[in-house]
Amino acid sequence: MYETIQYEIQNQLAWITLNRPDRLNSFTAQMNKEIAHALKSSEANDNVRCIVMTGAGRAFCSGQDLEGVGEEMDHGEVLRSNYGPMMKQLAATEKPVIAAINGVAAGAGLSLALACDFRIASEKASMLQAFIHVGLIPDSGNLYTLPKLIGHAKALELAVLGEKISADEAKNIGLVTKVVPVETFLEEVHAFATRLAAMPTKAIGLIKRSLQNSWNISYDEYLELEAQNQRIAGKTIDHQEGVMAFVEKRRPTFVGK
Known part of the structure; x- marks a missing residue:
């Protein structure tokens, strides 16, 4: 190819x-x-x-x-x-x-x-x-x-x-x-x-996006972007798994979604 x-x-x-x-x-x-x-x-x-x-x-x-x-x-x-x-x-x-x-x-x-x-x-x-x-x-x-x-x-x-x-x-x-x-x-x-x-790669992508945008927007704009990205992260399977693993005192298994 x-x-x-x-x-x-x-x-x-x-x-x-x-x-x-x-x-x-x-x-x-x-x-x-x-x-x-x-x-x-x-x-x-x-x-x-x-x-x-x-x-x-x-x-x-x-x-x-x-x-x-x-x-x-x-x-x-x-x-x-x-x-x-x-x-x-x-x-x-x-x-x-x-x-x-x-x-x-x-x-x-x-x-x-x-x-x-x-x-x-x-x-x-x-x-x-x-x-x-x-x-x-x-x-x-x-x-x-x-x-x-x-x-x-x-x-x-x-x-x-x-x-x-x-x-x-x-x-x-x-x-x-x-x-x-x-x-x-x-x-x-x-x-x-x-x-x-093996990490929560969806969150990694959101971190990358946040860092890239942080150089070009005001602090107030960044805080709004942060809220939007955290909402996305909070709805991921990996967030649910991370919280569950913490409660159950075990290592989380992330799937990148």
């Missing part, structure tokens, strides 16, 4: 693997579209409770494939046509999404990782704001997301200086959730994803 990514569902986890290892999983228009399609399919599939994005080979994603990039390219139109739909679909995905950063995440590849909900990095992974080195600005939502994670000053530093940072440094500045050894990388990613999939 896909040519530039691998897509599989195992035990309520959807794995989206960028699969151009010979090109360090660099983006093409086809890959942008296939990722967007896989995300939309995962969001619509009740059997999927959590999504993991990673890369084949030694890179997570090195950004745009620069073959064919020239003066005739309309970079703005490329963003509108290829990257914008992919990033909007990721933002609209209310199920938890993990970026499993197995190697370098550079350029738009870093932007993709930043837009995920959690980032688990191999100790050998690295991150690079590569745009400045080719005279461009960080794109694919990069500078919208990055300062919300690490603050304005640090985001400016990474974007302007374009220096590669290690996984440990990324953890120290709040860019990644955790750093794990290479030898146990996939095992720990799977364990983290399985933990999320």
